[in-house]
Amino acid sequence: MNYIQNNTLPEIAAYGRSLGDSLGQAMYAVPQQRAQIAMQLAQARQQQQQAMLEYALKQQGQQQQQQYQQNVMAQPMLPLPQVDMNQLSVLTNPNDRKQFVGNAIYQIIETSFNQSFAGRITGMLIDENVIKFEDLLTNQKYFTEKSYEAYHMLMA
Numbered sequence: 001m002n003y004i005q006n007n008t009l010p011e012i013a014a015y016g017r018s019l020g021d022s023l024g025q026a027m028y029a030v031p032q033q034r035a036q037i038a039m040q041l042a043q044a045r046q047q048q049q050q051a052m053l054e055y056a057l058k059q060q061g062q063q064q065q066q067q068y069q070q071n072v073m074a075q076p077m078l079p080l081p082q083v084d085m086n087q088l089s090v091l092t093n094p095n096d097r098k099q100f101v102g103n104a105i106y107q108i109i110e111t112s113f114n115q116s117f118a119g120r121i122t123g124m125l126i127d128e129n130v131i132k133f134e135d136l137l138t139n140q141k142y143f144t145e146k147s148y149e150a151y152h153m154l155m156a
Contacts, residue, residue, distance in 0.1 A: 078112050078144045081105055083137055098126040101133045105143070113151055124150040 081104040091097045102122050110118035125131055125146055135142040 075144065075148050077140055078108055078147055080140050080143060081108055081137055085134070085137065088133065088137065097133060101136060102126045104137060105147075109147060112147070117151060117154060120154060121147060121150045124153070 083100075083104045088097065088100055091100055102125075105125065106118060106122045109121050113121055125136065126133075131146060132142070136146065137143070
């Protein structure tokens with residue numbers, strides 16, 4: 001099984017052809033050995049099919065990731081909000097921080113995505129626990145990617 005998992009599709013196919021040679025050998029074996037070889041051959045073919053499926057899924061996943069990256073890169077960069085980051089750093093209450101960030105990004109999102117989506121996109125960004133507020137306000141690429149992710153979720 002490790003042989004199949006650690007090799008490329010052409011190597012897996014060559015392995016499958018070698019299994020056919022094993023079947024030919026099985027024809028000349030004694031009956032007990034035939035059954036054992038046939039079982040091993042069936043297991044090996046099943047492993048080969050599984051490996052080929054995993055390889056195809058891996059390739060498909062890589063293609064989807066590349067397509068996603070191309071789509072994100074095709075989107076125009078959103079401008080960053082003009083805020084004093086010292087004001088954010090002094091806010092200790094999580095709700096106050098969310099309010100500050102939401103007020104800072106709302107206008108840009110409204111201009112970029114349409115008024116009907118602005119509140120929902122802004123809400124998605126400030127309510128998500130994995131969003132880093134500092135990066136949202138200071139990193140243009142991060143702000144753009146997260147905003148488009150939220151927009152695409154709404155469109156799905």
